[in-house]
Amino acid sequence: MRGGHVGFVVIFILLATAGNLSGEFAGDYSKLSGIIIPGFASTQLRAWSILDCPYSPLDFNPLDLVWLDTTKLLSAVNCWLKCMMLDPYNQTDHNECKSRPDSGLSAITELDPGYITGPLSSVWKEWIKWCIEFGIEANAIIAVPYDWRLSPSKLEERDLYFHKLKLTFETALKLRGGPSIVFAHSLGNNVFRYFLEWLKLEIAPKEYGRWLDDHIHAYFAVGAPLLGAIETVKATLSGSTFGLPVSEGTARLMFNTFGSSIWMLPFSKYCTTDNVYRRYFSGGNRKYHHAYHCDEHELKSKYSGWPTNIINIEVPSNRGNEVYPSVVETPQTNLSGKECGFPTQLSFSAREVSDGTFFKAIKNYDPDSERLFHLLKNYTMFCHLKFRSYHDDPILNPLTPWERPPLKNIFCIYGVDSKTEVGYYFAPSGKPYPDNWIITDVIYEIEGSLYSRSGNLVEGNPGATSGDETVPYHSLSWCKNWLGPKVNITRTPQVGRSESEKVNAAAIPTE
Numbered sequence: 001m002r003g004g005h006v007g008f009v010v011i012f013i014l015l016a017t018a019g020n021l022s023g024e025f026a027g028d029y030s031k032l033s034g035i036i037i038p039g040f041a042s043t044q045l046r047a048w049s050i051l052d053c054p055y056s057p058l059d060f061n062p063l064d065l066v067w068l069d070t071t072k073l074l075s076a077v078n079c080w081l082k083c084m085m086l087d088p089y090n091q092t093d094h095n096e097c098k099s100r101p102d103s104g105l106s107a108i109t110e111l112d113p114g115y116i117t118g119p120l121s122s123v124w125k126e127w128i129k130w131c132i133e134f135g136i137e138a139n140a141i142i143a144v145p146y147d148w149r150l151s152p153s154k155l156e157e158r159d160l161y162f163h164k165l166k167l168t169f170e171t172a173l174k175l176r177g178g179p180s181i182v183f184a185h186s187l188g189n190n191v192f193r194y195f196l197e198w199l200k201l202e203i204a205p206k207e208y209g210r211w212l213d214d215h216i217h218a219y220f221a222v223g224a225p226l227l228g229a230i231e232t233v234k235a236t237l238s239g240s241t242f243g244l245p246v247s248e249g250t251a252r253l254m255f256n257t258f259g260s261s262i263w264m265l266p267f268s269k270y271c272t273t274d275n276v277y278r279r280y281f282s283g284g285n286r287k288y289h290h291a292y293h294c295d296e297h298e299l300k301s302k303y304s305g306w307p308t309n310i311i312n313i314e315v316p317s318n319r320g321n322e323v324y325p326s327v328v329e330t331p332q333t334n335l336s337g338k339e340c341g342f343p344t345q346l347s348f349s350a351r352e353v354s355d356g357t358f359f360k361a362i363k364n365y366d367p368d369s370e371r372l373f374h375l376l377k378n379y380t381m382f383c384h385l386k387f388r389s390y391h392d393d394p395i396l397n398p399l400t401p402w403e404r405p406p407l408k409n410i411f412c413i414y415g416v417d418s419k420t421e422v423g424y425y426f427a428p429s430g431k432p433y434p435d436n437w438i439i440t441d442v443i444y445e446i447e448g449s450l451y452s453r454s455g456n457l458v459e460g461n462p463g464a465t466s467g468d469e470t471v472p473y474h475s476l477s478w479c480k481n482w483l484g485p486k487v488n489i490t491r492t493p494q495v496g497r498s499e500s501e502k503v504n505a506a507a508i509p510t511e
Contacts, residue, residue: 031178032217034131035168036108036143039186039223040260041242042123043145044068044102044111045084051097053079066099068112068121074245081250084149085257088371091154100147101159107145139175144168148187151259151375152194152398153388162198169215179217189224190263190398196405197396209406218409225471226402226478228266230421233310233353236261236372237426237437249435256368262375262390267354267399268304269478270297273391292391294351304350306422306474307450308443308460311358313426315365317344343427354399355391367433404482412479415468419446422472423460445472 045067051060056076060066066083073080083097093099101107105128111121124143131141146161155161172180184192200208234240239252255261271294303309348358359373376399377391391397404410423443429436442453445466450458467473 029178031176032140033172033176033178033180034136034141035172035180035182036105036124036141037182037184037188037192038108038123038143038145038148039184039188040148040264041067042108042111042185042188043148044107045099045147045149046102047083047097048100049083049097051079051082060097065112068244070112070245077246077250081254085254086149086259088257089374091150091158091259101145103143103145105141105143108143142168142172142180146191149258149260151263151388151390152191153393153395154259155191156198162195165195166199166202173215179213179215181217182219183222184220184224185222186225187260187264189221189226192219193402193405194396194398201395212407216407218411219405219407220411220413221479222413223415223468223471223476224412224479225264225475227269227306227475228350228354228399229264229471229475230266230310230423231470232262232264233266234421234424234439236368237311237366237424238439239434247435252368253434256372259375262372263398265354265399266306266310266350266475267401268294268298268301268349268351269401270294270301270305271351271355272400273397292355292397298351302349303461304352305461306350307445307462307472308423308458309347310350310353310423311348311426312345312424313348313362313437314343314345314428314440315362316428317342365428366436401478410479410482412482414471414476416465416473416476417447418466418469419444420467420469420472422450422474 044065046062047060047064047066048062049060050062053059053076056079058072058075060072060079060083064072066072066080069080079097082094083099085094086092087094105124108123109125109128111123113121128141144165146155147159150158156163169180182192196212199211203211231240235252235255237252239248239250239255241248241251244251271292273293274291298304346361348361352358354376356373356376359369359376363369363373375389377389388394390399421442422445424439425441425443426437427440429438443458443460444451444453445462447466448462448464450460450462452458463473463477465473467476
């Protein structure tokens with residue numbers, strides 16, 4: 001569900017279900033605060049450097065808008081990229097320019113303010129406007145922007161983001177006299193999940209549940225990619241422009257330097273890691289390598305529970321198996337028609353994408369694959385700068401299924417019945433990096449069926465319906481696994497869409 005529809009959907013569901021909130025709140029509902037955790041690319045970034053841009057009348061000075069200033073992007077794209085890109089190995093800034101997230105509500109309302117660009121880049125503006133019209137006080141709405149380019153561990157290491165988020169909840173309680181309602185959109189849900197796990201190691205175990213009850217009254221998960229998002233794969237291999245006036249190759253070059261580039265990779269619901277929280281407080285070694293394991297359902301499942309294989313990719317076969325050693329680790333069913341001189345098609349499930357098998361398989365054909373595998377599995381120290389990979393994160397492996405958060409009220413809100421991408425076919429383009437892959441076909445889910453880009457019906461394991469155009473239904477609806485004996489389901493036409501495109505809202509009761 002796109003950001004422009006977030007406000008209308010959330011406020012509608014909030015008003016419609018306010019009387020159904022469980023978990024008794026002994027106080028005035030006007031004392032509640034709303035804390036907004038924005039999604040990917042939904043926070044303004046501002047320059048924190050002085051950068052002279054040759055051959056352009058526009059330079060970058062401290063506090064100049066970087067994300068998003070389309071004027072500077074068009075007139076000085078190379079300078080703009082220096083302010084946006086990070087070192088892909090340690091997540092440090094470019095040596096000529098650095099950017100930092102803006103603060104306050106203005107950082108998440110319109111990314112590129114202006115008469116023309118403002119409405120096109122509006123994210124939370126309409127939602128905040130609605131709140132004002134309903135008489136919500138200014139100090140009752142709190143935005144917690146973050147640098148969406150960073151991995152979760154780097155967010156805390158560089159910016160102390162989760163420490164600040166904890167203080168935000170505590171300040172809101174002291175200021176307003178009541179707990180907060182969390183509104184998280186897209187990647188913001190992944191951020192909130194990490195915060196809940198981080199909090200377990202910051203306060204005493206006996207105080208954890210009490211802290212949550214005191215500070216969080218309800219959680220609205222809006223368009224949450226609970227099992228990942230397929231479009232992350234497309235952005236990683238061929239580039240996703242986000243509607244910007246740049247080439248897909250340039251977008252890919254930038255995206256793959258972000259530590260967050262694989263935070264929303266699709267993964268298997270059957271694979272988990274050991275419980276860090278339990279091991280830590282039982283006297284286990286905090287530096288112990290996380291055990292990543294899959295249950296028997298993963299072995300029996302053809303597509304890791306997803307509708308189809310996430311990636312089907314052609315690679316040259318005339319160089320032999322030794323040029324992509326991970327093929328030995330890949331099931332033989334992954335190979336189709338391997339003959340000398342002809343390309344080999346490899347297929348990869350969600351598990352094989354998220355555990356690094358895919359990136360190992362193409363490492364001799366793509367220079368980004370080694371860096372992406374590094375983000376997934378390697379813990380390194382570079383010039384005294386630590387970077388913790390996703391699978392070795394001491395707080396949480398984000399590429400594992402999320403169990404129900406121990407919160408009083410949870411509302412899972414997502415769009416359905418829209419044409420949504422669920423799988424890709426890639427082939428070499430014959431061009432140099434970063435344009436070395438092209439998409440030859442796309443698999444879509446459409447209201448319970450799978451179709452190719454040409455409109456042909458495709459075999460697979462489609463869900464009951466389709467997703468929200470960006471995130472597949474399989475991922476959005478994972479929160480249904482949190483359902484207890486009672487649940488309220490609301491289904492309504494999505495604002496700004498046809499009546500056939502709906503929004504589901506599941507009110508998850510207290511355990």
